[in-house]
Amino acid sequence: MQDIKVAVIGTKFMGRAHANAYRQARAFFSCPVRLSVSCGTNEKDTKEFAERFGFSRSITQWEEAATATDVDLVDICAPNDLHAPITLAAARAGKAVFCEKPLARTLKEAQEMLRTVEEAGVPHMICFNYRFFPALQLAKKLVLDGALGEIRQFHALYLQDWGLTPGLPLTWRFQREKSGSGALGDTAVHIVDLARFLVGEITEVTGMLSTFVRERRLPDGSGLGRVTVDDTAAFLARFQSGATGIFETSRVALGRKNFMHLEVNGSRGSIAWNAEEPNWLRFYSLDDPPHLRGFRQILVTEETHPYTKNWWPAGHILGYEHTFVHAVVELCRAFEEGRNPEPNFVDGVRAQAVLEAVLLSQGSQRWERVPH
Amino acid sequence: MQDIKVAVIGTKFMGRAHANAYRQARAFFSCPVRLSVSCGTNEKDTKEFAERFGFSRSITQWEEAATATDVDLVDICAPNDLHAPITLAAARAGKAVFCEKPLARTLKEAQEMLRTVEEAGVPHMICFNYRFFPALQLAKKLVLDGALGEIRQFHALYLQDWGLTPGLPLTWRFQREKSGSGALGDTAVHIVDLARFLVGEITEVTGMLSTFVRERRLPDGSGLGRVTVDDTAAFLARFQSGATGIFETSRVALGRKNFMHLEVNGSRGSIAWNAEEPNWLRFYSLDDPPHLRGFRQILVTEETHPYTKNWWPAGHILGYEHTFVHAVVELCRAFEEGRNPEPNFVDGVRAQAVLEAVLLSQGSQRWERVPH
């Protein structure tokens, strides 16, 4: 297979995570990917970034990155309001698209993106990277193997506290017109995706959004500006299967850094996992003898576990960045097998539909059906 | 002070926990309480129970226990549908009343009970025993001392799995006319009380109740009967203070035995606690130097901690039953100081009002205000 030439648009947190992922996927998994074009807003920084990670060249106009001849795959790590325009341009130019989450600011925008990539017939993927922790891949396997039986309850708390950092400026993440929503789209979207990954489709929700820090420093130093998105979001959910779910996320939960705690309870087994100790999966099984039942703490680093044998021996833990590498591995495998990768824009749209229903319920103060 | 003569109505799980509590409160805290009358439905069992715990006598009619001359305090460990009639009889006979939770089956019933004890001018207390874990007393102190700052978020999961025990009969706990509700009134009521204890009044809620095991074995062996209460209950809440809350409880969360996990996030500090490791309080403080911040795991067994110096040296852990002993200690202190104990029927009514609003929201599919 020929190398897939990649353009990465964005050079900040996500840009770095993605650029690193392609390099590591090539080194550790022999993935045929090549860093071709780096695109950022600041010319000097982008050039330096490109050299650092080994891109062939750097540019400052995403329109160019999205359509360049030395690009097969456009990887979008830009702010949320650019996801749609870049996707549309790239797809129409016949490029594959790998987009950061949330797919878009609104469901309508997300649907348009999906329609466009489908019409263009290009491969598409969304970066719900948490799916790719080996522990969550093992969790999925347990679900598919029936080890949990019929799933009844899903609980997820995703708590961070960076929103409390003193002097934090009013970046695009705090502006509804750029980001669509706050913690809801930024962090809750991950637990929505993991809920869908492990339990299935969500059909109705009712939610509550709150903003505790209402004004933040304007980046240009001209005073304070209004925060127009949520700091916290919580919602109840019903799944198609009859299972129930509760979801909560926060940027202002003091003391929690990347505390994404999941628990799934079924009729034959249960699992629990936390992103602050992501190499461990907890698993409880009715198949154990009654006096020996308990949550097993499985250190998911064995050769028999997903992805791990390409890294280090058992017990040597993997970090956050490895999830992006595994996402690229999935992307490459899909390319090789001629199928669309998973998760893709369909998953992006479905997660967006849940967010949209939560926002709607906040206004209506009622349960809302998740649009289909 | 003269001994308080106690009648305990009920001889099962709660009857035992309460009978033990009075004995231990006398031995370890010099509380002036005396076990006078034990009351149960089965004469022989009740007699044996009475001997075991050192009651002066045993009877089988609660009406007698509630009004006997050798009784100062009536302690109600009977099924929920008897809470009101016993309270009314006891209060009218001038007895103090100590009642298990939930206070009643409905808010109306609870309000009548409160009105009656207030009109009778008798002391009243409700057994929200979890407040009396030293770790939660310390948590309360932190809140009062301002160590958490302004509280913004409250999260509570209270998960058990005994509802999945094969062959479990259809006891009163599964029948709405006897219990009022299922997991909601049985277990969620504890986290509602702890939320009020730590954060304050709840003003609105929206909830979701589910029943996963819909039929259970009739106790008389005549087949299966319908479960008319919830197995799981989850709800979102808004507090008077502006804080938000999520609550979930379950009897069918496989693998969780008495997993009551609380977390409170404030603007200056956060706390976390779990009833499966109840001697530990986790506390995060902004007052720590930035590079040394983290949740402290405080083993709340030091001499400086509430209640603990009457027991064992530091590090020697206390169990579930000690909460009941401490509740009796509070009851006796209140008697000595001529004040009503806390928590009392006012707390019982307020918790019941929250449950009622949750039940209402389940029907209306909307947010509901908590009645005042």
Place this chain on the structure above:
Amino acid sequence: MQDIKVAVIGTKFMGRAHANAYRQARAFFSCPVRLSVSCGTNEKDTKEFAERFGFSRSITQWEEAATATDVDLVDICAPNDLHAPITLAAARAGKAVFCEKPLARTLKEAQEMLRTVEEAGVPHMICFNYRFFPALQLAKKLVLDGALGEIRQFHALYLQDWGLTPGLPLTWRFQREKSGSGALGDTAVHIVDLARFLVGEITEVTGMLSTFVRERRLPDGSGLGRVTVDDTAAFLARFQSGATGIFETSRVALGRKNFMHLEVNGSRGSIAWNAEEPNWLRFYSLDDPPHLRGFRQILVTEETHPYTKNWWPAGHILGYEHTFVHAVVELCRAFEEGRNPEPNFVDGVRAQAVLEAVLLSQGSQRWERVPH
């Protein structure tokens, strides 16, 4: 069976723990034990103690307690230097003896005690109470069932920090002539017993004792006195079976309160346990499928677990004091079955022999055989 009439000698920490144990064993396990005589040095305090726990009478001379006609069992909670004289007097008077650990100050003394109770033909038991945590009873069952396979390694750290309490007086626990040794006899003896309980006899050791706080306040306020025992003790050990062991204990391990951490590794399974979370047993089994292996955290409170069904439903945790209750239950069962209880003075002597060899090795700076 007739009631066993008990004299408890000592009214401090251990006196209280034992007095409570008999009461609770009677209430919760129907054990035929009766608190007859309480014996302490201070007349007024002992009287108050006796009333509090329901003893028939109180006295101040242990010689009387050891030989009184209203006593069947003499329970020794006095300082270590009194263990031998009380045992000798009691045994010669035909009383059963239940003695706190360590059995004696020296091996010679311990051997004399054993010889005496055996010659007198009286039942004898030593209070290695930790064996009686349900989790450690379950551990023993796993060993006996072969679930660990051939045991290869035993590790135990038993860390406390009360020795660092400012102003702590030079009590008998810091004087070699009264206590025999320091942390070695006080706390290491527990892990020696648990090692024997789970793994078998220890045949050789080499150790290191240290005293970090060399002088302490004299109780009479007349200045400072010299500490003549160890604050910390560590030793390596070989078991008869070929297994190896490491042991460490400390009174000055800042931050650790009652941190007794055990781990046993075998050829088919491993277990781990900690006294600061004593209701949990960790168990790893080769019998699990490779991709699902991990230490199970078993909350040892199920009906199927040892002792627990007499207490509370699953998940409601037990505390430190319950171990003493279970020890009394074992004592009563042995009486009923006409056998000597376990652990008894033979176990006391064997543990003492290990301590003695450790002390010897500290002097010789060599490995020493454990005397037989």
Place this chain on the structure above:
Amino acid sequence: MQDIKVAVIGTKFMGRAHANAYRQARAFFSCPVRLSVSCGTNEKDTKEFAERFGFSRSITQWEEAATATDVDLVDICAPNDLHAPITLAAARAGKAVFCEKPLARTLKEAQEMLRTVEEAGVPHMICFNYRFFPALQLAKKLVLDGALGEIRQFHALYLQDWGLTPGLPLTWRFQREKSGSGALGDTAVHIVDLARFLVGEITEVTGMLSTFVRERRLPDGSGLGRVTVDDTAAFLARFQSGATGIFETSRVALGRKNFMHLEVNGSRGSIAWNAEEPNWLRFYSLDDPPHLRGFRQILVTEETHPYTKNWWPAGHILGYEHTFVHAVVELCRAFEEGRNPEPNFVDGVRAQAVLEAVLLSQGSQRWERVPH
């Protein structure tokens, strides 16, 4: 500063970890390092390895790698018996040397290596990579800041179970003439180094080595061969400062994968850390108010923590491989500042001296002084 041209000798576990480290140090920390020569025994594999990680060329003779003109730094990831010859050749050719642990098979060999690099005046470093976990860098800072006070006790258990893998062949790691020792040199050496890093020099030890699996499959399939090294090693130690230490390591501790558990207790504070959850440091401080003391669980991923701001935002955990990257960062900083990196061959020799004394004590059955 000009690029440092690196030859990495070895292409297996450690070869990969080191090759990756240089690449990532360049990308994430702007380190001026360039992968020049990859050297391995199998030509085809080495070529593929070299391409994967971006080396300029690949060779199969270490003698060439050690002396090539396009090499400034020789990085030794070969079996232990090659550490000395490669070091000698490289140093004499004026190359800097970065060597995997243990430095050598014997103390004498290690001393010769140190002498040679010192005489040659070349920079030298040993890969005690665990020092470079941010949590352990923070631990060191706490020690230096006096936050622990006077250190009294050091405990380390380093447990793995890969030695129990069925069918594991008799590689060089099981042969004394190639490896010097077994678990002692392979894993105990890490905790010896960390003890020196945090507490200081060790002056005497007494130890116990055991081999539980005595024969293993010969790699050529011709039957079984004898294991001539230890599976487990435990020893007691005294530090120059008066502190005491216990150390244990194992390859056959079933269920433990990379369980390196450290605890350091001082007069003002204590710390604990485990390599299976390496992003967390536990810290207990006497400076906290008495009722709020407890081990803080610090997630060492904040901007204020060592090395972390070059990676990801707070809470996004780092893995095992990052320690190697940080080691390379230290190496480059030392080069830039014209000083020798730390830890270096002096540390390698001192750790080796401790291992040697442990081996000696195993024979003599006595305490042995650590040679100086």
